[in-house]
Amino acid sequence: MKQGYCFRVLIFIIITSSKKLKILILGYSNLVRRKIINVLKKNNIEFCIASLSSKKKEKKSYKWFRSYEEGLNQSNASLVYISLPNSFHYHWAKKALEKGYHVIVDKPITENLEQAKKLIKIAKKNKKLISEAIFFNYHKQFAEAVKLLNGVEKIKHVHANFAIPLPKKNKILMSKKLSGGCLMDSGPYAAAIARLFCNGKLIRINKIIRKNKRGLIVSFVILCKFSKTTYSGFFCFGGEYTNNLSLFSRNKYVELNRVFSAPSNEKLTVLFKTKNILYKKQINKDDTFNNYLREIFELLKKKK
Numbered sequence: 001m002k003q004g005y006c007f008r009v010l011i012f013i014i015i016t017s018s019k020k021l022k023i024l025i026l027g028y029s030n031l032v033r034r035k036i037i038n039v040l041k042k043n044n045i046e047f048c049i050a051s052l053s054s055k056k057k058e059k060k061s062y063k064w065f066r067s068y069e070e071g072l073n074q075s076n077a078s079l080v081y082i083s084l085p086n087s088f089h090y091h092w093a094k095k096a097l098e099k100g101y102h103v104i105v106d107k108p109i110t111e112n113l114e115q116a117k118k119l120i121k122i123a124k125k126n127k128k129l130i131s132e133a134i135f136f137n138y139h140k141q142f143a144e145a146v147k148l149l150n151g152v153e154k155i156k157h158v159h160a161n162f163a164i165p166l167p168k169k170n171k172i173l174m175s176k177k178l179s180g181g182c183l184m185d186s187g188p189y190a191a192a193i194a195r196l197f198c199n200g201k202l203i204r205i206n207k208i209i210r211k212n213k214r215g216l217i218v219s220f221v222i223l224c225k226f227s228k229t230t231y232s233g234f235f236c237f238g239g240e241y242t243n244n245l246s247l248f249s250r251n252k253y254v255e256l257n258r259v260f261s262a263p264s265n266e267k268l269t270v271l272f273k274t275k276n277i278l279y280k281k282q283i284n285k286d287d288t289f290n291n292y293l294r295e296i297f298e299l300l301k302k303k304k
Contacts, residue, residue: 020046021045021046021078021079021297021300021301022045022046022047022048022062022075022076022077022078022079023040023045023046023047023048023077023078023079023080023081024047024048024049024050024071024072024075024077024079024080024081024101025047025048025049025050025080025081025083026050026068026071026080026081026082026083026084026092026096027050027051027082027083027084028049028051028053028054028058028083029083029084029106031083031106032049032081032083033058035289036081036083036289037058037060039287039289039290039293040293041060042290043290043293043294043297045297046062047060047061047062047077048061048062048063048064048065048071048075048077049061049063049064049065049071050064050065050066050067050068050070050071050072050075051064051065051066052066052067052068063075068092068095069095072095072096072099072101073099077101078101078102079101079102079103079104079129079300080092080093080096080101080102080103080104081103081104081105081133082096082103082104082105082106083106084106085172085175085178085179085180086108086111086172086178086179086180086184087111087177087178087179088178089105089106089108089109089110089111090110090111090115090118090119093105093109093110093119093130094118094119094122097119097122097123097126097128097130098122098126100126100128101128102128102129102130102300103119103123103128103129103130103131104129104131104132104133104296105130105131105132105133106132106133107132107133107134107185107188107189108132108184108185108187108188109130109132109188111179111184129296129300131296132188133292134188134189134192135288135289135291135292136189136192136259136260136261136262136288137192137196137288138286138288138289138291138292138295139262139268139283139286139288139291140283140284140286141256141262141268141270141283141286142196142256144270144281144283145247145254145256145270148252148254148270148272148281149247149249149252149254150249150252152196152197152199153199153228154249154250154252155197155198155199155229155247155248155249156228156229156230156248156249156250157229157230157231157232157246157247157248158193158194158197158198158229158230158231158232158245158246158247158248159231159232159233159245159246159248160189160190160193160231160232160233160234160235160244160245160246160259161233161234161242161243161244161245162186162189162233162234162235162236162242162243162259162260163219163234163235163236163237163238163239163240163241163242163243164236164237164241165238165239165240165241166218166237166238166239167237173185173237174216174237176214176215176216180216181216181217181218181237182217182218182219182220182235182236182237183209183217183220183235184217185237186220186235186260187220187235189235189260190220190222190233190235193231193233193245194224194231197229197231197247198224198226198228198229198231199226199227199228199229200226200227200228200229201226201227202224202225202226203225203226203227204224204225205222205223205224205225206222206223206224207220207221207222207223208220208221218236218237218238219234219235219236219237219238220235220236221233221234221235243257243258243259243260243261244256244257244258244259245259251274251275252272252273252274253271253272253273253274254270254271254272254273255270255271256268256270257269262286262288264285264286264287264288264289264290265285266285267282267283267284267285268282268283269281269282269283270282270283
């Protein structure tokens, strides 16, 4: 399913209450401290937090719980945002849905397809939202790119590059036990690119996966052949930081930078080439996470 250049993974929305939206956050991660709380404040959304590890309480939180179970039982929120290590996503998303919450989960939503299908089934049964927090495509540079190419249907080839310096061994990203690794971290991005920009029936997928000595995936290369589009991608832990996306139509080319982690406080530049002339277009500041959450809030508010 496509919604232009703005696509949400796994979303089912039917709200059953007219009360003011309140959010329970499970986990006090870096993403929560750096982005989520700021956006909630900006939108005047009340929130509470359940954290096992953090001793320091968030001042703006209306309640603070020392266990996730306690938070689910006592928060009086209607939506749960799960920002925990990957291996905890399915367990707590399932519990939250079963207790009647709408649920947003940090990427990846689950460790495998079967878990994702189970969450969808529970969400449908309980008429609740379940969404994977993929929001990079909510930046206005994507709208501009599609416009320059005269529509998604004109795209013939897509190439994605996303490489980050090798994380330290003690980081969650490098923990096999907590379901870290490059595939878990970047796989949702790779899948989203295919959904957003590839046209026609999927014909073939070729892949190369590289693991470290502990069996953790540290890079993967994909080549997907659709009936109307080809898609290649390189995703890696280790090496020089790279974060760009190239889109090709029959006679046009667009390149986007800072694709998967666009800063909200900086302007970006889109490169556009046609008839062998290269143009640069500046894109104004935009907050992808704010755009993503505000859309969900509006849909819930309108009971859609």
